[in-house]
Amino acid sequence: MAAAYLRWIPLLPLLGAAVLGLGGAWVQRRHGERAVAAIACLPVALAFAIAVRTFAALAAMPAEQRVLVDRLWTWIEIGSLHVDVAFLADPLSALMVLVVTGIGGLIHVYSVGYMRGEPAYWRFFALLNLFTAMMLVLVLADNLLLLFVGWEGVGLCSYALIGFWYADLANARAGSKAFLVNRVGDFAFALGLFLLFWTLEAHAEATLAFREIDRHAAALAGVSLGGWSVLTVITALLFVGATGKSAQIPLYVWLPDAMAGPTPVSALIHAATMVTAGVYLVARLDVLFALAPATLAAIAWVGAATALLAAAIAVVQNDIKKVLAYSTISQLGYMVLALGVGASGAAVFHLMTHAFFKACLFLGAGSVILALHHEQDLRRMGGLRAAMPRTYATFLVSALAIAGVPPLAGFVSKDEILWSALSHGDGGLWLVGWSVAGLTAFYMFRLVFLAFHGEARSEHAAPREAPAVMTVPLTILAAGAVFAGFLGWPEVLGGGNRLGAWLAPAAAHGGAHASHALAWELFSMVASIAMAAAGIAVAYAMYVRGLVAPERIAAWAGGAPYRWLARKLYVDEVYQALFVDGVLGASRVAARADARVIDAAVDGVAAGVRGWSRFQGAVDAIVVDGFVNRVADVALAAGGRLRRLQSGRINAYLYVIVAALVAVLAWQLG
């Protein structure tokens, strides 16, 4: 069904970005920060209203036909390649749009308070709006190429926002790192896209539109490429793209460094929206991935490994934002694991609940950082519970949610993933996911106890609670962390898993519960609650009661495991040695080859010419000396005049080039 209002969802924030990008400096000078904030927040709020309307319109339709399309214009038409600029709202993308505009809007409001007093206030909000617009293009795109536009757009905005305080070289470096690492994934994404189009053209119909791809996917099932099923190759390439954006092994290294950006950026981009793009991509192409079991198995294990590795690293981090960054990677690992066992409904459910509680955690951390004058080290925090009661309360609720304490959102969605892994028949995946649940509870409560409990270890006296413009979004997000889980409340506990049913047409595998497995599902649930409780209890024993000194555990086995985790398993160092130094070394070899081989060849030729000239010179000196001298005099005199042209001033050269070009053209045409 056609719905011409869809276009306004990405267009409104884009408009805000254009106004602020072109005239924001003027607005801020003339009318102050308040006007800038209004211009930035209003489009996102309106987009959210339209998203709600879209959602309602879809809900009113029969479950099988929930599709709204807004076709704007034909973008590319070359031969058999036909790409439209068109937006598509179906249950999956409508839910994503709600998350992006809703949580994105709250983070916009929070930023109004967080960025107060920032000289480039307008630039921040222009980029934030542009990011939102690009993310909305990504989730609403009706074809793979338009999705790629949004994909690259959010990457660009992420780069600009990570390096927002670019005067500090470390921030600019972190931005570049995020951009470059993502480029590696994007390269694979593009290759996958080409291969998909090429195969579809050869075996079915040339198209990149999602609904067409879904329809023709089965026709590609038997096609092979160099001994591999072509679908395995395509999905593997697309998944490598997803590992870049969604920070999975091996391309997760950019996300921890991305914490260099302002904290609202970390909440918006690196927790709630952009990093979920990879998960969204796989869920979007669910039909394609379902036909490639080899890729799915790899995806599941990549997700599980990432979840475990990142959670283990998070346990030993001392920077409050680094803990949250690794926690995000770990939770994304859960989502990817769910995708790998074919439960994309569970993945999207966790994506949504995670957006609530992780955004709340990041923003709460932002309040703490602001109250302590940009102190981020957990070892110099403590005792903030009394000074910042609202931040503490919202932070605690979100921490309970991510730790998986029932009946909060994180418990429900994480449990659905664990249960999907178990019912998929893979006990190993379940075991990894289950242990990660314990680690998650532990590192989250280590953070809570270190930051908010105990005595104050900060040099800054009397930290104050954040203003209402920051605590109100926190409260709303915390409420989401409490209640979002009820949308997908599992059938085994008397719920209807309404979210699974909502996504069912888009994600065919969500919430497939067999009744004979009820006992196993309850077992999985009880086991994960026990694990979460154990994690919290250990954190309590170590950091509140002081029963076991953390230093003693750190010194275990000679301190080597702790050192390895604290240095993040040396992955950055290995990448530096392998790729950066490798490229630099290769260029050095090339430079030497240039100097030794090519220059030597040129020098040899020159020497030959010199010898020949010396011979000629002798002839000249004897034969035409006098004549040459005359010529030389002329040349010298001419050179003396002409040298004025060789001024070394590039502008002067350019003028001469253009004048000569015009003269030649005039002569040719006239």
Place this chain on the structure above:
Amino acid sequence: MIGLTHYLFVALLVFALGLFCVLTRRNSLGILMGIELILNAANINYLAFARFGPATYDGQIVAIFVIMLAAAEAVVGLAIVLGIYQTFHSIDVEATETLRG
């Protein structure tokens, strides 16, 4: 209806802006940007003629070639600008009159 002339006019405008930028900027990065504009103006021409001319892909192929060329040009150009900055501590083309390194 938008026809060939409209595209050509846009290309002309972009070309003129690029040329103006190249001729008037004293900042070498600005000059590089002007060159990019000129290259893209050429691209618009190629694509316009490809679209309104006979149904071959020559225009598109050349445009992609130009985009690649522009990328290579930017790499070399920026490397030169970096080199200039290290030598002269300025990227103002007026300041770089000495031809000796």
